[in-house]
Amino acid sequence: MTDTRQQNVVDLLLEQHEQIRELFAKVQNARGKRKEELFLDLVRLLAVHETAEEEIVHPASREKIPSGEKVVAGRLKEESEAKQELSALYDLGVEHPEFDEKLAELAEAVTAHADHEEREEFSQLRKVLSEEDLRKMAGAVRAAEAIAPTRPHPAAGESAVGNMVLGPPVAMFDRMRDAVRDWSRSNKG
Numbered sequence: 470m471t472d473t474r475q476q477n478v479v480d481l482l483l484e485q486h487e488q489i490r491e492l493f494a495k496v497q498n499a500r501g502k503r504k505e506e507l508f509l510d511l512v513r514l515l516a517v518h519e520t521a522e523e524e525i526v527h528p529a530s531r532e533k534i535p536s537g538e539k540v541v542a543g544r545l546k547e548e549s550e551a552k553q554e555l556s557a558l559y560d561l562g563v564e565h566p567e568f569d570e571k572l573a574e575l576a577e578a579v580t581a582h583a584d585h586e587e588r589e590e591f592s593q594l595r596k597v598l599s600e601e602d603l604r605k606m607a608g609a610v611r612a613a614e615a616i617a618p619t620r621p622h623p624a625a626g627e628s629a630v631g632n633m634v635l636g637p638p639v640a641m642f643d644r645m646r647d648a649v650r651d652w653s654r655s656n657k658g
Contacts, residue, residue: 477603478526478610479591485518486583493576497569504563508572512559513619515579519548520617521610526590529606534593544590547582554578
């Protein structure tokens with residue numbers, strides 16, 4: 470792990486992409502309660518990660534990298550599709566007979582999306598932004614993640630403005646729901 474004060478946004482996001490890939494594998498191999506716990510971790514990581522990218526990274530890419538608008542449009546389309554699939558999978562639940570098959574399809578789509586970001590967006594950001602700017606963006610991403618919703622909300626869309634307006638109230642609701650769920654689990658006999 471990199472010292473977070475020195476970490477730049479590309480390194481932070483690459484690290485999160487790796488965590489996401491690892492969580493998909495862990496969920497696919499887990500059973501019972503552990504599978505559910507790992508899946509909820511995955512849902513949370515994906516939700517906060519994508520929100521932060523939509524609020525901080527994609528606007529910078531649109532403005533700074535060559536063909537930024539086109540690159541970001543492709544990523545937003547992928548993110549929208551993944552949110553729909555993740556939301557449906559969340560509603561389905563880990564015990565559903567189709568869960569593993571649909572999880573594998575989502576893992577494939579999310580991995581392809583991450584690969585596109587890494588090749589087409591992140592590599593370009595490294596070229597056009599200073600190391601100091603990339604470090605500042607990492608701080609902004611961490612701040613956005615701290616107040617981001619913890620579940621996918623496909624109806625909210627993928628815009629930075631939409632996330633900033635709808636994100637905090639939705640995030641507060643998500644986090645209250647998470648706290649109640651965690652409290653309930655810890656108080657079961």
